Amino acid sequence: MYEWNFAPVFAESGLLLAGFRNTLILTATALSGGLVVGLLLAFARLSHRRWLRLPADLVIEVFRTTPPLVQLFWFYFGLPIVLSVEMTPFMAAGLTFTIQSGAFFAEIFRAGIVSIEKGQWEAARAIGMGHNQLMRRIILPQAVKRMFPSMMERSIELMKTTTLVATVSYADLLFQANELAQKTFRPLEVYTVVALIYFVSISCVSFFAARLEKRFARTGEFSV
Amino acid sequence: MNYNWDFASVFDNWWALAVGLQGTLRLFAVCLILGMSLGLLVALGRRAHAKPVRWASTAFVEFFRNTPVLVQILWFYYALPILLPVEISPFMAAILGISLNSAAYSAEIFRGGIQSIEPGQWEAARAIGMSGLQTMRRVVLPQAVRRIIPSLTNRGVEIFKMTTLASVVAYVELLQQGKLVASLNFNPLEVYTVVAALFLIILYPIVRATYGLERRLARSD
Numbered sequence: 001m002y003e004w005n006f007a008p009v010f011a012e013s014g015l016l017l018a019g020f021r022n023t024l025i026l027t028a029t030a031l032s033g034g035l036v037v038g039l040l041l042a043f044a045r046l047s048h049r050r051w052l053r054l055p056a057d058l059v060i061e062v063f064r065t066t067p068p069l070v071q072l073f074w075f076y077f078g079l080p081i082v083l084s085v086e087m088t089p090f091m092a093a094g095l096t097f098t099i100q101s102g103a104f105f106a107e108i109f110r111a112g113i114v115s116i117e118k119g120q121w122e123a124a125r126a127i128g129m130g131h132n133q134l135m136r137r138i139i140l141p142q143a144v145k146r147m148f149p150s151m152m153e154r155s156i157e158l159m160k161t162t163t164l165v166a167t168v169s170y171a172d173l174l175f176q177a178n179e180l181a182q183k184t185f186r187p188l189e190v191y192t193v194v195a196l197i198y199f200v201s202i203s204c205v206s207f208f209a210a211r212l213e214k215r216f217a218r219t220g221e222f223s224v
Numbered sequence: 225m226n227y228n229w230d231f232a233s234v235f236d237n238w239w240a241l242a243v244g245l246q247g248t249l250r251l252f253a254v255c256l257i258l259g260m261s262l263g264l265l266v267a268l269g270r271r272a273h274a275k276p277v278r279w280a281s282t283a284f285v286e287f288f289r290n291t292p293v294l295v296q297i298l299w300f301y302y303a304l305p306i307l308l309p310v311e312i313s314p315f316m317a318a319i320l321g322i323s324l325n326s327a328a329y330s331a332e333i334f335r336g337g338i339q340s341i342e343p344g345q346w347e348a349a350r351a352i353g354m355s356g357l358q359t360m361r362r363v364v365l366p367q368a369v370r371r372i373i374p375s376l377t378n379r380g381v382e383i384f385k386m387t388t389l390a391s392v393v394a395y396v397e398l399l400q401q402g403k404l405v406a407s408l409n410f411n412p413l414e415v416y417t418v419v420a421a422l423f424l425i426i427l428y429p430i431v432r433a434t435y436g437l438e439r440r441l442a443r444s445d
Contacts (some may be wrong), residue, residue: 002307055414065427066420067385077412082227160292165393172427174295187302195291195299202290 038105244401
């Protein structure tokens with residue numbers, strides 16, 4: 001019977017903590033970037049102008065149907081050759097996950113905007129609002145509430161996807177775990193602890209998301 | 225920006241990529257079948273009368289949905305052999321990680337589908353003397369599966385994309401072979417472009433078909 005020994009893992013907990021911090025930094029960067037990119041892509045896709053709609057369609061479909069790890073390799077190993085720039089693992093990962101989550105967010109934004117009843121658009125036009133005003137004051141505030149559950153789900157997916165950066169040596173939680181497992185010869189304990197760290201933090205996020213959803217549902221302005 | 229693309233060096237090694245594609249398809253087929261069937265079992269487990277079965281199924285779903293697949297694959301590859309006296313090949317580790325992860329996700333899809341069937345269907349089946357299992361098999365599941373086909377197809381596409389993670393434990397699949405070709409010919413840009421294009425060519429028709437299917441089902445319901 002194997003004897004579990006977590007002491008060597010806890011002795012190096014600083015290493016894992018630093019990795020967890022980097023995971024959070026990368027997630028936050030890609031999340032904030034992804035929301036902006038997603039909103040822009042959604043507007044472009046809903047636009048009447050073809051030269052805006054077609055490129056947005058292309059970006060959304062390509063990034064949704066290719067594996068994130070292939071995208072990451074393309075941005076890390078391939079892109080620097082075209083642009084002749086130096087690419088750090090963080091830059092490559094930030095760029096990949098910003099555009100990738102942007103493509104997914106765009107579809108959520110689009111579905112939310114399209115779901116707002118026609119009457120709302122007509123009423124806003126009737127009292128003389130321009131397109132931007134109507135979007136900002138009438139449509140988006142209502143759409144965002146409906147999109148909330150899918151947004152949270154996508155953000156959690158994003159946090160899990162960030163583990164892929166370990167393959168290009170960005171020191172995220174998983175990368176630090178690989179290092180620690182080699183250093184301590186305790187892969188069982190290390191990977192178990194790391195899995196638990198992800199499990200606990202992601203469960204906390206889902207728990208608070210679920211509570212917020214209930215609150216939105218109570219105020220009656222929320223429906224899927 | 226005037227980089228000279230040279231795809232010839234990629235196509236010279238087409239056989240390496242073909243071997244990789246074969247590995248990808250093999251892993252995909254196994255994980256699709258295991259993931260979906262285990263998912264159905266877990267979904268039924270969450271509706272079981274026995275509390276321990278219900279509890280275990282819920283714990284399974286929560287755990288596998290709330291941890292990254294890559295961590296699961298690495299756990300099965302490096303950690304599991306320490307606990308059990310078994311050899312775990314990269315193929316096995318990838319199958320375990322991806323199948324169990326997809327089982328948790330598809331269990332939720334099956335559960336949603338089963339719940340969406342009106343209580344009247346259950347009552348009617350009982351009234352004509354069917355047992356619970358018979359009702360599930362003959363009345364509820366056939367209707368539920370029809371409704372969840374688009375979500376299940378999406379899951380299938382996700383599984384296909386997930387197979388690239390097996391390259392991390394050096395299982396021979398498309399991306400792993402891409403890495404090999406890129407390191408031999410120093411042409412990562414072309415190789416990864418081709419690999420991405422291959423995934424797009426295989427998956428895009430399926431994704432488009434799901435869009436159409438979703439619209440058809442929405443109309444017929």
